[in-house]
Amino acid sequence: MSKSTAAQSCPHNANISCGDCRLSSICLPLSLDTEDIGKLDEIVKKGTQLQRGDTLYKQNGEFCSVYAVRAGAIKAYHIDSGGQEQVVGFYLPGEILGTDGIAGHRYNNTAVALDTTAVCEIPFSQLEQLSSELPFLQRHFFRIMSREITDDQKMLTLISKNTADERLASFLISLSARHAQRQLSGSQFLLPMSRQDIGNFLGLTIETVSRVFTRFRKNLLIDVDGKSVQILNMDGLKDVARIAR
Amino acid sequence: MSKSTAAQSCPHNANISCGDCRLSSICLPLSLDTEDIGKLDEIVKKGTQLQRGDTLYKQNGEFCSVYAVRAGAIKAYHIDSGGQEQVVGFYLPGEILGTDGIAGHRYNNTAVALDTTAVCEIPFSQLEQLSSELPFLQRHFFRIMSREITDDQKMLTLISKNTADERLASFLISLSARHAQRQLSGSQFLLPMSRQDIGNFLGLTIETVSRVFTRFRKNLLIDVDGKSVQILNMDGLKDVARIAR
């Protein structure tokens, strides 16, 4: 894990925009008391920059902080007692990871950077204390965790009830929506993860992922070239995913 | 949903033991300030009794409370936009459900009783407020939600990486462990849910569930007769589930 010099200017040296690193990093509503904002910013530690492959935290490592992704992408995976690896999530800018560690005081997953990635560390003990003082923050954190629960449950449905085509279409639509939410193109983006990671996440083999990509390309739903994806027919893709247009 | 007369005596009329309905219902450590216990008990509403098939809350219904199961069993399921139903959890005495509703102010799942079931309602707004005053409670609730997250992630692994045999074996072991935790027999218990529910939960068809049960019976791992299960060879079952003995 390597520290970046750029991160030095964030969040307390306000000479660069640091949107995702501060309040918006945990998706808070914008209309807040400036004093409260100040309190929250105080506990958000200086950002950290990770290189591709760097580990943010390790499964069974002591749980200290949750993290907000500012830039790049993080993969979280769990290795069970049988040695099986399961990718449990990809985290993009604006998203929070690490909450799995609260229950057992140890991280339940390992988090690695898929790209050059910037994160902000939020020490949990301080977050807890501040949550007691700021009701909106407590509520907000409850929501973040609740959201993670419902997301995981959606994944459960996706994997247990849907075909390979439906899973991959849903995955692409989810990535597209998350890009669009950040004011980026929802129709053209890069996949930060490997086919292996996608397959693992979706409960498919790498070969199946590859075949489905090819099938989508032939059907003019998307254009794929390596990590680059362009969605050519979003309605068609939603039909495949069986999601209302 | 029917109110029980027995529940009237709980939790504030102390003439019956009501362990699971009070603090232990959310698995709190026992060594607490009596005043704090009092505060918490005040917000836990009178218990409710449900008959088999009664709905505790409905997907998309307004989120008001989380619930602690005192007796019986609850099934939670989600119906997605495509009409697909996914059982996302079974809740036994001592377990908390409803946290999925926090994020969107609406329940994300529907919860129905599988048996005659007693629950305690915990209004969330009051829980939030009290959590701000009682740090241990806030921490505890964070943990409950974190636990739900890691449990869901385990299910993800189970469904996406394991065979039908492994899934069902893991399921039986989990039920056994949860019974044992409540000082009940871990080797002999009743399944409160149908084969259909088990199959849906584990991402299998009812026929596959039935066949696997039969296979386990033939291999003398368990004895099944309808809803009644007896585990004859726990080590063997753990081997099948690929869980360390």
Added chain:
DNA sequence: CGGCCCTTTGACGATAATCAACGGGAGTGG
């Protein structure tokens, strides 16, 4: 007693896994 629902069992088929081979790009070393 009859009907209904849940469960079991059997036969068959389809989806995705497995096994295998190959192509291309990146990095390394001669």
Added chain:
DNA sequence: CCACTCCCGTTGATTATCGTCAAAGGGCCG
């Protein structure tokens, strides 16, 4: 600069697990 290797991704052939379709048994309730 080129040859080599390694990793990642693609494609093909075959297999296996589980789903689908079908039928029948057993328990419960009216």
